[in-house]
Amino acid sequence: MARVYISSTVVDLKTERQAVTEWLVEANHQPVHSYRPNSETVRESCLDDIDGCDLYVLILGHRYGFQPEEGNPEKLSITHLEFRRAGQSGIPRIALLRTSVPDVRLSDLLNAQRAALVIAFNEEVRGKVRPAEFHDLQGLIHGLSTGVQSELEKLRRESSTTRPVVAPNDPAVLRIVATLTEELERKNRLLDERAAESVALHGRVSELEGQLQAAIARTLTAAAQPDAGEAEIAAADALETGDTRPAEALLSSQEHEEAAQIGVPGMDDVRQRREAAALAREQGALALGHNVRAALEAFKRAADYEPDDVWTQFFIGDLHLRLGDLSAAMRSFRRGGARAESRLRGSADDADAQRDISVSHDRIGNVLVAQGDGPGALAAYRTALAIREALTIRDPANTQWQRDLSVSQNKIGDMLVAQGDGPGALAAYRTGLAIREVLAARDPANTRCQRDLSVSHDRIGDMLVAQGDGPGALAAYRTGLAIDEALAARDPANTEWQRDLSVSHDGIGNVLLDQGDVPGALAAYRTGLAIREALAARDPANTQWQRDLSVSQNKIGNVLVAQGDGPGALAAYRTALAIREALALRDPANIQWQRDVAFSCSKLGTLAHEQDEDIRRDYLLRGRSIIARLKREDRLAPSDDWIDWFDARLAELAPKPA
Numbered sequence: 005m006a007r008v009y010i011s012s013t014v015v016d017l018k019t020e021r022q023a024v025t026e027w028l029v030e031a032n033h034q035p036v037h038s039y040r041p042n043s044e045t046v047r048e049s050c051l052d053d054i055d056g057c058d059l060y061v062l063i064l065g066h067r068y069g070f071q072p073e074e075g076n077p078e079k080l081s082i083t084h085l086e087f088r089r090a091g092q093s094g095i096p097r098i099a100l101l102r103t104s105v106p107d108v109r110l111s112d113l114l115n116a117q118r119a120a121l122v123i124a125f126n127e128e129v130r131g132k133v134r135p136a137e138f139h140d141l142q143g144l145i146h147g148l149s150t151g152v153q154s155e156l157e158k159l160r161r162e163s164s165t166t167r168p169v170v171a172p173n174d175p176a177v178l179r180i181v182a183t184l185t186e187e188l189e190r191k192n193r194l195l196d197e198r199a200a201e202s203v204a205l206h207g208r209v210s211e212l213e214g215q216l217q218a219a220i221a222r223t224l225t226a227a228a229q230p231d232a233g234e235a236e237i238a239a240a241d242a243l244e245t246g247d248t249r250p251a252e253a254l255l256s257s258q259e260h261e262e263a264a265q266i267g268v269p270g271m272d273d274v275r276q277r278r279e280a281a282a283l284a285r286e287q288g289a290l291a292l293g294h295n296v297r298a299a300l301e302a303f304k305r306a307a308d309y310e311p312d313d314v315w316t317q318f319f320i321g322d323l324h325l326r327l328g329d330l331s332a333a334m335r336s337f338r339r340g341g342a343r344a345e346s347r348l349r350g351s352a353d354d355a356d357a358q359r360d361i362s363v364s365h366d367r368i369g370n371v372l373v374a375q376g377d378g379p380g381a382l383a384a385y386r387t388a389l390a391i392r393e394a395l396t397i398r399d400p401a402n403t404q405w406q407r408d409l410s411v412s413q414n415k416i417g418d419m420l421v422a423q424g425d426g427p428g429a430l431a432a433y434r435t436g437l438a439i440r441e442v443l444a445a446r447d448p449a450n451t452r453c454q455r456d457l458s459v460s461h462d463r464i465g466d467m468l469v470a471q472g473d474g475p476g477a478l479a480a481y482r483t484g485l486a487i488d489e490a491l492a493a494r495d496p497a498n499t500e501w502q503r504d505l506s507v508s509h510d511g512i513g514n515v516l517l518d519q520g521d522v523p524g525a526l527a528a529y530r531t532g533l534a535i536r537e538a539l540a541a542r543d544p545a546n547t548q549w550q551r552d553l554s555v556s557q558n559k560i561g562n563v564l565v566a567q568g569d570g571p572g573a574l575a576a577y578r579t580a581l582a583i584r585e586a587l588a589l590r591d592p593a594n595i596q597w598q599r600d601v602a603f604s605c606s607k608l609g610t611l612a613h614e615q616d617e618d619i620r621r622d623y624l625l626r627g628r629s630i631i632a633r634l635k636r637e638d639r640l641a642p643s644d645d646w647i648d649w650f651d652a653r654l655a656e657l658a659p660k661p662a
Contacts, residue, residue, distance in 0.1 A: 006156060009036045009054050009095075011086040012063035016110040020063050020102070023141050024148055031152070051089045059155055060090035061148065064129060065102045066111035068121040077399050079353040084125050091132060096158065098151035099135035100144055101126065117352075124350030131312070134272050170224040177220045180243050184216055184293060211315050212289055219286030222258075223251040248290035252298075255290075259283035263309070281309035285316060296326050314340045314347075314360045321367055328593070330371050337367040355395060362391040362408065369415065382419040388412050406443055410436040410456065414463060421467070430467040436460055451491060458487040458504060465511055474519050481511040499539055506532040506539075506552065510559065517563060526563045532556055547587055554580040554587075554600065558607065565611070574615065577607045595639050602627040602646070610653060617657050624654050 008028050012021055021037075028035045036057055054060060062083070069081035076085070090097050105111055112118035129135055136147025170177060220243060226232060227240035239250035262280040265271045288302030300323040306316045317340030324333035341364030347357040369384035389412035395405045413436035420429035437460035444453040465480035485508035491501040513528030533556035540549045561576035581604035588597045605627030609620045628650035634640040635647065 005032050005034060006058040006152075007034045007036055007056065008059045008061055008152070009057040009086070009090070010061050010063070011083050011090075013065065013067045013069040013081075013083055016065050016067045016107070017063050017102075020065075020100075020141070020144055023144060024061060024063065024100075027145055027148060028152075031149075033152070051085060054086060054089050054095065055093050057095060058159065059152060060086075060095045060097045061151075062087055062097065062099045062129065063102070063144075064099060064126065064135075066105055066113055066119075066122055068112050068118050068125065077353075077402075078351070078355050081121070081125075084128075087125075087129065087132075096155040097133050098148070098155060099129050099133050100147050100151070101129070101135045101137045102139065102144075103137050104139040120350055120352075124347070124354075127350060131274070134274050168225065168228040170221045170228060174221065174224070176224060177217055180220050181213055181216045183246055184220075184248070184290075212292075212319075215285050215289035218282065219251060219255060219290050222283075222286065223254060226254065246293075248293060252287045252290050255283050255287045259287070259305070266309075277309045281306040281313065281316070284309065285319075288319065296323055299323055300327070312343050312346075314343045314364075316340075317343065318363060318367060321371075325367075325371060325374065328595075330374050334368065334371045337364050337371065340364050341368070355398070358391055358395060359405065359408070362388040362395075362412075365391070366412070366415065373419075378419055378422050382416065382423070385412055385415045385419060389416065403443055403446070406439055407456070410439040410443075410460070413439070414460070417463065417467075421470075426467060426471055430464065430471070433460060433463045433467060437464060451494070454487055454491055455501070455504065458484040458491075458508070461487070462508065462511055465515075469515060469518065474515050478512065478515045478519075481508060481515060484508050485512065499542070502535055502539055503549070503552065506535040506556070509535070510556070513559060513563075517566070522563055522566050526560065526567075529556060529559045529563060533560065547590070550583055550587055551597070551600065554583040554604070557583070558604070561607065570611070574608075574611060577604060577611060580604050581608065595634065598630055598634060602630040605630070606646070606650070606653075609650075621654065621657055624650055624657075628654070 010021060010024055010028075014021070025035045025037075036053055064083075069083045071079045071081050072085075073079075080088070087097065105113065108114065112122050136143075136151060138144040138147050223236075223239050223243060226236040229236070235250070235254055239254045242248070242250040259280050262276050262283060265276045266273055266280070284302045284306035288299040288306065291299040291302060300320065303316055303319045303323065307313065307320060310316065317336050321333045321336030321340065324330075324336060341361055344357045344360035344364060348354055348361065351357070365384045365388035369381040369388070372378075372381035372384060389409070392405060392408045392412055396402065396409055399405065413432045417429040417432035417436070420426075420432060437457070440453065440456045440460050444450070444457050447453060461480045461484035465477045465484065468474075468477035468480060485505070488501060488504045488508050492498070492505050495501065509528045509532035513525040513532065516522075516528060517525035533553070536549060536552045536556055540546065540553055543549065557576045557580035561573040561580070564570075564573035564576060581601070584597060584600040584604050588594070588601050591597060605623045608615075609624035609627060612620070628647065631640065631646050631650065635645060
C-alpha cells in the first residue's frame with residue numbers, strides 16, 4: 005500500500021478528484037487530500053502532508069486556484085506550491101492534464117491574467133515530468149493507473165537494490181567544494197564582484213557551488229557502491245587531492261549513457277535530457293579550475309539538452325567573457341535574459357525570473373565594460389538596480405536580494421569613477437556599504453558578509469584618495485584591514501583572505517606614500533610582499549599570486565626611487581619584469597600580461613640609476629613594440645595606447661651613435 009497525495013483545484017475538478025480517490029482505495033492505496041481543515045494554515049498543512057507520502061498525483065485543469073498571501077512572495081497557488089514541494093522532497097510526481105473544458109465558467113480562461121498563470125503552471129509541469137493528458141474519466145483513470153504502477157515499480161526496484169548515497173550537503177562533499185571554490189576564486193576569479201550573483205549568502209548555495217556539490221556527491225556515491233570499479237574509486241580519491249579530471253571522465257561516461265537514451269521509444273525524453281544536462285553542467289563546474297575551454301564545451305552541451313535553462317546560458321557567457329570572446333558572451337547573456345523574460349510573461353510575479361533578468365543586465369554590463377562602452381554599461385547596471393530595488397521592497401528580509409543591491413551599487417560606482425564622477429561614485433559605494441553593514445550585523449558569523457564589508461571600505465578608500473582626502477582614505481583602508489585580519493586569524497589557511505590582507509596593506513602604503521611617509525609606505529608594501537611570497541611558495545603555479553608579486557615589487561621600487569636608492573629600485577623593477585615575462589610566455593594571448601610587461605619596461609626605461617642610455621632605450625623600444633602590436637591587433641582599449649608616451653621618452657634620450 006502506498007500513501008498517495010492528491011493535488012488539484014477543487015471547484016472545477018470535484019468529479020475527477022472523487023474518481024482518483026475511488027481508484028486508489030480499490031487498488032489498496034491510501035489517498036491523502038489537500039485542503040484538509042487543520043489548526044495550522046491550509047498551505048502549511050498541505051505541504052507538510054506531502055513529505056509523508058510515497059507518490060504525488062496532480063490533476064491539472066484550467067483553473068489556477070487560491071494564492072495564499074503570507075510567506076508566498078511569488079503568489080503561487082496552493083496547487084502550484086504542492087507540485088514544487090513534491091519535487092523538492094524527491095517524491096515521484098504523476099501529472100494528469102485535462103484537455104477538455106466541461107464548463108468554461110469554472111475555469112480561468114475568461115480572465116486573461118489568470119489564464120496566463122494556468123498556462124505558465126502547465127508549462128512548468130511539462131518541463132519537469134511527462135504528463136498524461138485526458139479528456140474524460142476513462143482517460144483520467146488510464147493515465148492514473150499507468151503512472152502509479154510505473155512509479156511504484158521504480159520504487160520497488162530502488163528499494164530492492166538499496167545503495168549508499170552521499171548527499172550534496174554531506175560534510176565530505178562540502179569540504180571538497182570549499183577547496184575547489186577557493187581554487188576557482190584564485191585562478192579564474194569567477195566568484196568575485198563581477199559575478200557576485202552566483203555567490204552563496206547566509207547558507208544559500210550559489211549556482212556554481214550547487215553544481216560542484218552535485219558533481220562531488222555523485223562521484224562519491226558511485227565510489228561507495230558495493231560493486232564500484234577502479235574508475236569510480238580513483239575518481240573519488242582524486243577529488244580528495246583537488247584533482248577533478250577522473251571525476252569529469254566518470255560523469256562524461258554517464259552523460260553519454262543518458263544522451264544515448266534520448267529519442268528511444270518508451271524512454272522519458274524530458275527526464276533523459278534533464279539528467280544529461282545536469283551531468284554536463286557538473287563536468288563544467290569541475291573543469292573550471294583547470295580548463296576553461298573544456299568547461300565551456302560542457303556547458304554548451306548542457307544548453308543543447310536544455311535550451312531554456314537560464315543559468316546555463318549565463319555560465320556560457322561568463323566563460324566566453326573569460327576567454328575574450330565578447331560577442332559570444334553578449335549573445336549568451338541576452339539569450340539567458342530572454343528565457344527569463346519569457347517565464348515572466350507567463351507569471352508576472354515570478355521573483356526568480358525577475359532576479360534572473362537583473363543578472364542578465366549585470367552580465368551585459370560586464371561585456372560593455374570590456375568593450376569600452378562605459379555609458380552603455382552604466383545604463384545596464386542601473387536597469388539591474390531598478391529590478392533589484394523592486395524585489396527588496398517586496399521582501400526586505402531576503403538577504404540575497406539585499407546583497408544584489410549592494411553589488412549593483414558598487415558596479416554603478418565603478419562606472420561613475422570611469423566617467424570622472426567622483427562624488428557620484430562615492431555616494432554609490434557608501435550606499436552599498438550601508439546595505440552590507442546591515443547584512444553583517446544581521447549575521448556576524450557570516451564570513452562572506454564580513455569580506456563584503458572589507459571590499460566596500462577599500463572602494464571608499466580608493467575614492468577618498470582620488471579626492472585628496474588622505475586621512476579619510478587611510479581610515480577606510482585600516483577599517484578594511486581590521487576586518488581582513490580578523491578573517492585571516494579565524495582561518496589562516498584561507499588563501500583568499502590572506503590575499504585580501506596583502507591588498508589592504510597595499511592600499512595603506514599608497515596613502516602613506518602620498519602623505520610623504522615614505523618609510524611607513526615601504527613597511528606596508530613589504531608586509532604585503534611577505535604575504536604574497538608565502539602564498540606563491542605554497543602554489544608556484546598560481547598565476548594570480550605571481551602577478552601580485554610583481555605588483556608588490558613595482559610598488560617597492562617606486563618607494564626606493566623616492567628614497568634615492570637607485571640600485572634597490574632597479575633590482576625590484578627587474579624582479580617584477582622577470583615574473584611578468586614568465587607569465588606572458590605561459591599565455592601569449594593574455595592581454596593583461598602583455599601590458600604588464602610593457603609597463604615594467606616603461607619603469608626600467610625611465611630609471612636612470614645604474615643604467616646607461618642604450619639599456620634604457622632597449623627597454624623603451626621593447627615596451628613600445630608590445631603596445632604597437634596590441635594596437636595593430638585591435639586588442640587595446642583607447643586609454644591603454646601609450647605609443648606617444650614611449651616616443652616622447654625615447655626622444656629625451658641622446659641620439660644613438662652612428
